[in-house]
Amino acid sequence: MVLIELKNVRKEYGVGDTLVHAIRGISIDINQGEFVVILGKSGSGKSTLLSLLGGLEQPTSGNIIWRGEDLSAYSEDELAIMRRSEVGIIFQHFFLLDSMTALDNTELPLLISGVSKEDRREWCMHLLSLVGLEERATHYPNELSGGERQRVGIARALANKATVIIADEPTGDLDSKKGKEIIDLIYSLNKGDGFMKELEWQPTIILVTHDVGMLRKGMRVLTLSDGTVISDQIFDGNYDKFDRLGNPSAVETQYEQ
Numbered sequence: 001m002v003l004i005e006l007k008n009v010r011k012e013y014g015v016g017d018t019l020v021h022a023i024r025g026i027s028i029d030i031n032q033g034e035f036v037v038i039l040g041k042s043g044s045g046k047s048t049l050l051s052l053l054g055g056l057e058q059p060t061s062g063n064i065i066w067r068g069e070d071l072s073a074y075s076e077d078e079l080a081i082m083r084r085s086e087v088g089i090i091f092q093h094f095f096l097l098d099s100m101t102a103l104d105n106t107e108l109p110l111l112i113s114g115v116s117k118e119d120r121r122e123w124c125m126h127l128l129s130l131v132g133l134e135e136r137a138t139h140y141p142n143e144l145s146g147g148e149r150q151r152v153g154i155a156r157a158l159a160n161k162a163t164v165i166i167a168d169e170p171t172g173d174l175d176s177k178k179g180k181e182i183i184d185l186i187y188s189l190n191k192g193d194g195f196m197k198e199l200e201w202q203p204t205i206i207l208v209t210h211d212v213g214m215l216r217k218g219m220r221v222l223t224l225s226d227g228t229v230i231s232d233q234i235f236d237g238n239y240d241k242f243d244r245l246g247n248p249s250a251v252e253t254q255y256e257q
């Protein structure tokens with residue numbers, strides 16, 4: 001089922017007298033439950049595309065359609081409600097509140113949505129155990145490692161039972177081993193095993209990365225160049241098909257798994 005449809009989407013930014021064409025006419029469909037990875041060199045438009053897909057920004061022209069509804073018809077308030085209930089965001093720099101425990105940080109989106117304290121606690125303890133932090137619920141961010149902080153960030157992104165999880169370089173602040181663990185965790189959430197299966201919940205994931213080593217078999221890889229999609233393919237496990245920037249290529253480089 002198509003969840004998000006982009007029709008000839010353009011995004012331009014005015015900078016002084018010049019116009020920056022960040023996205024130049026992208027038309028793609030994102031299906032419910034897909035794991036989409038956006039690759040491409042710096043400035044190619046990855047973060048802009050992610051923000052557009054997640055309804056964080058409106059396009060300059062073209063249409064972004066969520067389950068058949070054009071977001072351009074939404075007011076700012078309606079967009080904010082849509083984002084709060086449907087979109088979970090995992091940040092590169094975690095963005096946890098230092099004065100709050102892991103559990104309180106996880107609960108934050110639900111506090112804003114007015115969910116009762118009892119319900120928040122129970123659900124968020126579930127989520128913390130899902131990301132392997134059951135024992136750390138009462139710890140503060142400065143008592144956690146980078147990888148653990150990002151696990152809290154993931155639990156928080158899941159708190160509102162988001163339809164779509166968006167993540168811009170979620171492993172950018174982690175060493176490569178911790179980064180891979182985080183990708184494996186996000187991948188398992190998307191595959192809908194165990195706990196997710198019980199809940200019949202398979203969030204769609206859209207993730208920006210610089211690191212081709214983060215790809216896992218079955219992920220859909222969109223490669224951007226200069227604001228356009230130059231390749232759209234399902235990763236078959238063969239790293240030789242991409243160069244380090246995610247450009248499909250014949251470059252014979254072996255990537256560390």
Ligand SMILES: Nc1ncnc2c1ncn2[C@@H]1O[C@H](COP(=O)(O)OP(=O)(O)OP(=O)(O)O)[C@@H](O)[C@H]1O
Pocket residue numbers: 013014015020021022040041042043044045046047048049
């Ligand atoms: N708010 C903005 N105002 C002006 N120009 C912007 C803005 N946001 C992005 N751009 C420009 O749009 C283009 C695409 O930017 P974007 O941040 O999407 O690239 P990116 O692929 O995410 O790069 P990186 O890998 O460095 O994060 C760049 O030329 C950038 O300078």
Ligand SMILES: [Mg+2]
Pocket residue numbers: 046047048168
């Ligand atoms: Mg970016």
